[in-house]
Amino acid sequence: MPSLFDPIALTPTLSLPNRILMAPLTRGRATREAVPTEVMAEYYAQRADAGLIISEATGISREGLGWPNAPGIWNEEQVEGWKPITDAVHERGGRMVLQLWHMGRMVHSAVTGRQPLAPSPITPPGEAHSYNGKLPFEQPRGATADDIKRVLDDYSRAARNAIAAGFDGVQIHGANGYLIDEFLRSSSNQREDDYGGPIASRVRFLGEVARRVVAEVGVERVGVRLSPNGAVNGCDDPDHIALFNAAATELEKIGIPWIELREPGPQSSFRPTEQQPASPAMRRAFSGKIVLNSDYKLTSAQAKLDEGIADAISFGRTFIANPDLVERLKTGSALNRWDVDTFYTPGPKGYVDYPTLDEAA
Numbered sequence: 001m002p003s004l005f006d007p008i009a010l011t012p013t014l015s016l017p018n019r020i021l022m023a024p025l026t027r028g029r030a031t032r033e034a035v036p037t038e039v040m041a042e043y044y045a046q047r048a049d050a051g052l053i054i055s056e057a058t059g060i061s062r063e064g065l066g067w068p069n070a071p072g073i074w075n076e077e078q079v080e081g082w083k084p085i086t087d088a089v090h091e092r093g094g095r096m097v098l099q100l101w102h103m104g105r106m107v108h109s110a111v112t113g114r115q116p117l118a119p120s121p122i123t124p125p126g127e128a129h130s131y132n133g134k135l136p137f138e139q140p141r142g143a144t145a146d147d148i149k150r151v152l153d154d155y156s157r158a159a160r161n162a163i164a165a166g167f168d169g170v171q172i173h174g175a176n177g178y179l180i181d182e183f184l185r186s187s188s189n190q191r192e193d194d195y196g197g198p199i200a201s202r203v204r205f206l207g208e209v210a211r212r213v214v215a216e217v218g219v220e221r222v223g224v225r226l227s228p229n230g231a232v233n234g235c236d237d238p239d240h241i242a243l244f245n246a247a248a249t250e251l252e253k254i255g256i257p258w259i260e261l262r263e264p265g266p267q268s269s270f271r272p273t274e275q276q277p278a279s280p281a282m283r284r285a286f287s288g289k290i291v292l293n294s295d296y297k298l299t300s301a302q303a304k305l306d307e308g309i310a311d312a313i314s315f316g317r318t319f320i321a322n323p324d325l326v327e328r329l330k331t332g333s334a335l336n337r338w339d340v341d342t343f344y345t346p347g348p349k350g351y352v353d354y355p356t357l358d359e360a361a
């Protein structure tokens with residue numbers, strides 16, 4: 001069985017020196033116009049030893065991006081803003097893909113300037129982040145056929161822009177209760193057309209997005225993130241194993257080379273759930289590489305590789321706090337603890353000031 005420190009060909013054109021990936025992490029350090037900033041280049045370059053950096057979720061359109069100070073990839077200024085970041089990561093010997101994000105009903109019009117879009121007009125529970133603090137979610141508009149066509153065009157443009165900005169590929173964000181996940185799961189999708197109802201129809205939108213992105217940048221540059229088990233942001237499904245098995249089968253048909261699954265357990269410190277993981281069933285349906293996420297430490301990560309379910313592991317919060325995580329895991333060194341209070345705050349504090357082993361010595 002491979003070790004976490006062994007190389008892997010994640011796709012035919014993307015070889016990684018190790019199997020320790022940086023999970024996508026929203027950090028809110030872009031401008032209000034969703035343009036990346038200089039400090040983001042420093043942050044990502046510090047973490048370039050990761051086998052692969054998956055960027056923070058990045059809006060494909062103003063409609064799809066409601067998180068304050070999160071970055072976008074729909075216009076030229078944003079493409080120019082990303083270039084120094086991909087350059088900095090490449091100069092440090094790293095590799096980086098961009099996570100493509102449409103937040104669906106999880107946005108507020110106070111940020112996007114328009115009514116949220118979703119498969120069905122069902123208001124999610126809870127509150128949206130905005131520049132004026134948290135605001136109760138609004139009722140979304142159920143997407144029309146024209147809306148779906150327009151959103152697919154937005155995915156195409158965003159994928160094209162990501163390559164123009166120097167990324168090594170893209171990851172389609174199909175997880176965590178955002179637009180694609182809202183189409184997948186029955187609690188948020190009550191459509192009666194070809195995009196709702198039976199599982200095969202609810203998987204259709206994911207498949208269409210994947211095909212459009214593949215047509216734009218080539219299948220070897222495309223990965224997908226899903227969160228098969230556990231309710232998240234009001235998205236839930238009683239038959240999650242059959243649903244995500246169908247999703248894996250669809251991605252297999254398209255030839256997607258890798259998927260990342262955020263699969264917490266009952267003891268997880270991030271959205272715990274009693275729902276069984278779907279990854280063993282998905283492993284049988286999907287011949288590409290599988291990256292697993294949530295709460296992993298050195299021993300549990302290696303155990304998942306040994307079981308043959310995962311080909312690589314992505315680490316989220318541990319990468320926030322440990323820019324030299326690969327080195328620390330390799331040498332069995334202690335890990336810095338993350339500071340929740342600075343996850344999303346502007347500026348360098350809690351962002352680029354976590355010490356490496358060298359700095360701490």
Ligand SMILES: Cc1cc2nc3c(=O)[nH]c(=O)nc-3n(C[C@H](O)[C@H](O)[C@H](O)COP(=O)(O)O)c2cc1C
Pocket residue numbers: 023024025026027055056057099173175176225262270293294295296314315316317318343
């Ligand atoms: C601060 C923060 C920001 C996150 N942002 C994203 C994101 O942009 N996209 C995404 O798919 N998941 C996001 N997640 C989920 C993480 O990628 C990951 O699934 C979660 O942190 C659990 O993994 P861990 O236990 O290794 O931290 C975020 C999590 C945290 C804590």
